Amino acid sequence: MAVMEAAFDPANGEAWNRSQCGGILPMRGVEFFLVRADETAPVAGFALWRTLLDESELLLLAIDPAHQGKGLGKLLLDRFIDHAKSAGAHRLHLEVRDGNPAVHFYERAGFRIAGRRREYYRGLHGERHDALTYSMIV
Ligand SMILES: CC(C)(COP(=O)(O)OP(=O)(O)OC[C@H]1O[C@@H](n2cnc3c(N)ncnc32)[C@H](O)[C@@H]1OP(=O)(O)O)[C@@H](O)C(=O)NCCC(=O)NCCS
Incomplete structure (x- = not known):
């Protein structure tokens, strides 16, 4: 949750709260990785995804700003x-806020806009932002 709060600006409504995370973790097909800068360091980032049949959706990916760009x-x-x-999985999906610079990160990795x-x-103040959906065949 510390990485979540540091990585996502609350103004944009992308971060999940503790209860949303706790709710998804026990669901079928849900997995996550944590990453640390070294073995004893605190968690620097995480990826959370769900695989159902032949599709996987990347639900969240975040790196603490102090460790971004590495x-x-x-x-x-x-x-x-x-x-x-x-x-x-043969098809991967994800959603990202339109305007989030992470679109470049995903496009460099081979994801393409699907919708x-x-x-x-x-x-935070009720303003709405579009999501771009990306997918990639693997
Ligand atoms: C998006 C995010 C996960 C990238 O993590 P990172 O550790 O900083 O990225 P990396 O250092 O691994 O960079 C990987 C590649 O993406 C590119 N990249 C990363 N962030 C970028 C950005 N903001 N704009 C353009 N390119 C970017 C890098 O240049 C690099 O390219 P290369 O492989 O050709 O050298 C990170 O910026 C982040 O946590 N953002 C806030 C949370 C978020 O918006 N998550 C995505 C939506 S769920």
Whole structure:
């Protein structure tokens, strides 16, 4: 939760709260990875996804701002892709707020825009932001 709160600006409504995280973790097909800068360091980031049949959805991926730009996000994304493939996924999905610079991160990794969900995110003061949906065949 510390990484979640540091990585996502509450103004944009992308972060999940503790109760949302606690609710999804026991669900079938849900897995996550944590990453640390070294073995004894605190958690620097996480990826959370769900695989159902031959599809995996990346639900959340975040790196603490103090550790961004060091390759940890790519490491987690690659692990997610490898793990999803091993679990039988052939198509990967994710959603990202339109305007989040992370779109470049996902596009560099090979994800392509599949659609738009209008006013999907609700910001701190009720403002709405579209979500872009991305997918990749693996
Ligand atoms: C998106 C995020 C996970 C990237 O993690 P990171 O550890 O900083 O990224 P990396 O250092 O692994 O960078 C991997 C590649 O993506 C590129 N990249 C990363 N962030 C980028 C940005 N904001 N704009 C453009 N390119 C970016 C890097 O240049 C790098 O490219 P390369 O492989 O060609 O060198 C991180 O910025 C983050 O946690 N953001 C806040 C939370 C968020 O919005 N998550 C995504 C929505 S769920």
